[in-house]
Amino acid sequence: MIVVDDLHKHFGGFHAVDGASLEIAEGTITGLIGPNGAGKTTLFNVIAGVLDPTSGRVTMDGEDITGLPPHTLFHKGLLRTFQIAHEFGSMTCRENLMMVPGGQSGETLWNTWFGRRRIADEERALRAKADEVMEFLTIEQIADLKAGQVSGGQKKLLELGRTMMVDAKIVFLDEVGAGVNRTLLYTIADAIKRLNEERGYTFVVIEHDMEFIDRLCDPVICMAEGKVLAQGTLDEIKANEQVIEAYLGTGLKNKDKLEAGA
Numbered sequence: 516m517i518v519v520d521d522l523h524k525h526f527g528g529f530h531a532v533d534g535a536s537l538e539i540a541e542g543t544i545t546g547l548i549g550p551n552g553a554g555k556t557t558l559f560n561v562i563a564g565v566l567d568p569t570s571g572r573v574t575m576d577g578e579d580i581t582g583l584p585p586h587t588l589f590h591k592g593l594l595r596t597f598q599i600a601h602e603f604g605s606m607t608c609r610e611n612l613m614m615v616p617g618g619q620s621g622e623t624l625w626n627t628w629f630g631r632r633r634i635a636d637e638e639r640a641l642r643a644k645a646d647e648v649m650e651f652l653t654i655e656q657i658a659d660l661k662a663g664q665v666s667g668g669q670k671k672l673l674e675l676g677r678t679m680m681v682d683a684k685i686v687f688l689d690e691v692g693a694g695v696n697r698t699l700l701y702t703i704a705d706a707i708k709r710l711n712e713e714r715g716y717t718f719v720v721i722e723h724d725m726e727f728i729d730r731l732c733d734p735v736i737c738m739a740e741g742k743v744l745a746q747g748t749l750d751e752i753k754a755n756e757q758v759i760e761a762y763l764g765t766g767l768k769n770k771d772k773l774e775a776g777a
């Protein structure tokens with residue numbers, strides 16, 4: 516589905532992504548792990564059009580999507596979750612979801628004058644969709660709360676919910692579990708699994724929590740120093756000499772991360 520071929524992203528003389536090549540198969544929940552500074556987020560940002568690559572190629576279903584801007588990729592069904600921006604914190608959770616689909620009729624002056632009925636119909640449909648998404652994620656109870664007031668975990672579910680407002684094919688999740696308690700972490704993992712199984716979403720998940728990765732991901736790809744080191748099941752990755760060395764090379768704290776959940 517996604518093929519990344521010899522991708523480079525340099526910041527000045529620093530090679531954050533240094534010739535990474537990998538494939539994401541349709542229908543998988545692929546885990547992306549690696550020690551701090553391995554280049555995972557930078558790789559995500561290049562694939563999702565947030566950063567231009569220095570060189571290399573990204574294709575989606577055979578089509579070259581290298582360097583396409585996020586909104587173009589969004590319309591192709593490739594999404595990357597973002598934290599709910601501060602300025603949207605004063606809107607309700609439902610409104611945050613309703614804002615997602617672009618190109619609504621209400622956006623043009625013509626429609627403002629002549630299309631009131633259509634706008635009302637679209638708003639009703641959007642509201643129903645938002646409510647359906649919140650029900651799927653079991654967060655109906657926060658619909659009318661301001662997004663800035665809900666817990667960190669609920670915010671993560673809301674971020675995931677934003678990807679459900681459009682027909683996403685592949686979703687990139689960057690540490691959705693960070694700073695979230697275990698119970699909510701499992702709720703998030705469960706939602707990801709159900710979206711994968713019931714709605715056919717493909718996921719790529721960056722995560723440091725190995726238990727989370729273990730629960731969800733197959734295959735797992737390990738990066739270090741801007742390169743892909745290994746790909747396989749989590750057990751294969753954990754047993755890989757190069758992977759162990761890469762984690763050790765960046766200090767014991769990282770090695771503990773690899774072993775956590777073993």
Ligand SMILES: Nc1ncnc2c1ncn2[C@@H]1O[C@H](COP(=O)(O)OP(=O)(O)OP(=O)(O)O)[C@@H](O)[C@H]1O
Pocket residue numbers: 526529531549550551552553554555556557558
């Ligand atoms: N805009 C930038 N300018 C300069 N250096 C950057 C920039 N963005 C990232 N880097 C550097 O690139 C390297 C890779 O960073 P990146 O965030 O992609 O790693 P990561 O694997 O996601 O790490 P972590 O697990 O800690 O989030 C880091 O050394 C980082 O400091």
